[in-house]
Amino acid sequence: MTQEDKSVDDIEQVQPEATEAEAVDEATEAAVEVATEADLVKQLQEAEERASAAQDQYIRAEAEMANLRRRVEKDVENAHKFGQEKLSKELLGIADNLERALQSTESDAADINAIREGVELTLKGLVDVFGKFNIVAVDPIGEPFDPQLHQAMSMVENPDVEPNTVIAVMQKGYQLNGRLIRPAMVMVSKGGQAANKIDEQA
Known part of the structure; x- marks a missing residue:
């Protein structure tokens, strides 16, 4: 057997081995592709299930919020009606x-x-x-005039009292929990002879 014949035999032996290796590589790639595709399909199904569950939770939460809103509106309406x-x-x-x-x-x-x-x-x-x-009367006779609580109906000279003193209450005022709901209608003293004497002394 010549040297050339040996080389041809070697090449022929190497070629089947290479072909076998290529076949194994292709089979492995195909298996990996199949496995990868199966994994992707599985992952996609899991993602779809999670998305579906999240959508269900969202829809339930929206329904609960709508029910809560309706209940609160009804409670407020009843509070106004029957408060x-x-x-x-x-x-x-x-x-x-x-x-x-x-x-x-x-x-x-x-x-x-x-x-x-x-x-x-x-x-x-x-x-x-x-x-x-907690409805409290505002009956300020003898007190200094307070425009926050009193409504002056008239001013009268009265030398016996200080100026801006309430000397008569025509109609009581009222407060509800500290908030004025009606001012007291009052008559207020203005500077008379007593006030003039004080001014002269000053």
Whole structure:
């Protein structure tokens, strides 16, 4: 066997080995591709499941928020409608007493003192109701005029009191929980002879 024949045999032996190696590489690549594709499909399915679960949670959360909003709106509406229910019930007794006082004046033998007594008791009951609901009268006679709480209806010279002093209350004011709901209508002293004397001494 010549040298050339040996080389040809060697080449022929190497070629089948190379072909086998290429086949193994291709099979491995195909297996990797199949495995990778299967993994990708699995990952995609898992991602879709997570997205679906997240969407369900979002839809449920939206529904819960809508229900909560409706409940809160209903509660606020009821608070506006029925917030004064307790006060209204308390005032019903006062209205009943006033009606009884009026009925007692219809007879010819009406005793004015009994009527007065009934009205005084009714007023006391009303003041008690005011106290329960933190309604406080503003009755500032003898106090300095305060434009935050009082409304001056007139000014009168009065030498016996300091200027800007409330000397008469025509209508009481009222505060609810510290907030003015009606100012007191008052008559206020202005600088008279006493004020002039003070000015002269100064």
